[in-house]
Amino acid sequence: MVAFGQFLEVLISGLLAGVLYSLVALGFVLIFKASGVFNFAQGSMVLLAGLALVRSLDWLVAKGFPVWSAIVIGLLFAGVIMAITAFLVERYVLGPLVNQDGLILFMSTIGVTFMIEGGAQMLFGSDVYPLRLFPDDAWFLFDKTFEGGILVSKIDVWGGVIAAVLVAGLALFFQRTKTGRALRAVADDHAAAQSVGIPLGWIWFVVWLVAGLVALVAATVWGTKLGVQFSITFLALKALPVLIIGGFTSVPGAIVGGLIVGAGEKLAEAYLGPFIGGGIEYWFAYVLALIVLMARPQGLFGERIIERI
């Protein structure tokens, strides 16, 4: 039973880590659906949100604010920063690039990435800042059934809970509010949405803002886990295979893709790693994505690609 217990432990920690990948992938999907922009800057937005949050928290606590109010003000401050970023990006980069080729838009978001990374570190500093919002110890489950029990870290569980709340909130926002409906209309067909009077510029700003807030949520969880630091931007690269597996245009796909990637790479590291050398986490997700693509070019949940001449 030890082997099975270990398997379960690896699987659960993988699934919970996968939830965090999903959080980053979610930001990609929202922007891609609404504007067709493949937003490479999502990882740097996580960094910016995290830095804004942790630096304002530190400052407020040092000024003697009570912790709960510091957290609320810090989150608000980070939210405002994300809103400003969303406005600037929409107004000065993507607005002028409307109707360009997808590749050009993609490259421009890499330019945006450089600006956000440089700007965030210049404003808020470039060290590693620890963030403590959630407990970082662990639970031992089923210690009667399995020898030693199953170790589950609390941050990961918190991450899962937060992700679930976030997805539920987004679903409500998209289904029930007027702006949400407009967003879905724009995702469906830009030109048609514009012709019935939906302001595209405003909608794109809202989408970038929502993606920024998703980045903020991702930053709180990842920041607690690893500390807020530059390497958080590499998350963007890890979220790409998640997107591929789930499909660029599907919110459930981002979640399921994240779970598959998280569980897959942890299991591969634990069971294949000893045979072909450690560190296969580094590329496993990409190769998995490649295999999925060979079977289903649009990803697991993507819309069927129909081509006409």
Added chain:
Amino acid sequence: MLYRETGQFKTSYSADMAIFPIRQDRIALWGLLILAFVGVPLLDAFQVWPLRGEYLLRAILIPFLILSLAAVGLNILTGYCGQLSLGSGAFMAIGAYSAYKFGTGIHIPLELFTINIPPLPVFWCILLGGLMAAFVGILFGVPSLRIKGLYLAVATLAAQFFFDWVFIRVKWFTNYTSSGSVVAPALNFFGFYANKPIEKYLLCLLFVTVFALLAKNLVRGNIGRQWMAIRDMDIAAELMGIRPLYAKLTAFALSSFIIGVAGSLWAFIYLGAWEPLAFNIDRSFQILFMVIIGGLGSILGSFLGAAFILVLPILLDQVPHAIGIAISVETVSLLVFIVTGALICWLLIVEPHGFARLWSTGKEKLRLWPYPY
């Protein structure tokens, strides 16, 4: 008036098919080649400004030549055949490490027999490095038959990360050195040792000229037209009788070959000693930027883009010194980041088709000058 082809009649088929049909272009090209092959060595020999000292040659001209070669390679794949790739860094690494292995000798003991290749001359190593990259390029090009666009870009990231890992973890490739960094063998080209920067520069220039001419000729021939048909609309091209398998895989093979050669040149001539980090994902993005800023589907554009992307950070680094503002090195590097990003966005907004398009509008203006139309 300045750039007018009036009166230049084509009187034979070979004149009609010339690679540069307009006389002004030919003159400009010959001028550029003479400047590069004769002018730069002369300036270097007499130590005249801008070539006083070795800085310009070593830090700008040599990397510029090698990276433009890589950009030409990627432009064949992305600009002419329309297959987006983020794996150029990996293909450069494959070129570099295979050249290194061929240059230091290969010894693989198998059960029945032993593969034993003695160290090969550097020239053949560089070409073999390109060939190995071409081989791997074909392998990673196979998914392109089913997927395209950004999906394909992410698929090529698999190559990037996989080979990053391979060259760090598989010690055989680095000849079991403890640090993981390797040193290139002496640059012995058939008895001629390239040691001085100017000699290395001329070597790179020779490679780049040959491959750029090769690429320029390929893209206007049969195979180049097949690539462009695939790029513009692959289904329509297939219906017209172009084999997507053949066209896409040749594009992958050729592009990876050129990128592999660029990688081995980068390792052997520019770096001399290197570790796998030299070819990480940032390199891939850098080359992709060169191609896009320079202009997709233009050989000239690859060179312009390479010059811009390479020289921009160096220039920006100098600016605070030049105007005498004292700021810390870290702030400067962050500022360079921001300004580079902003300039890239600005360029994409002003001219999404890159420098190549600016160049052709400029030529059109020169043709009409001094009249507005």
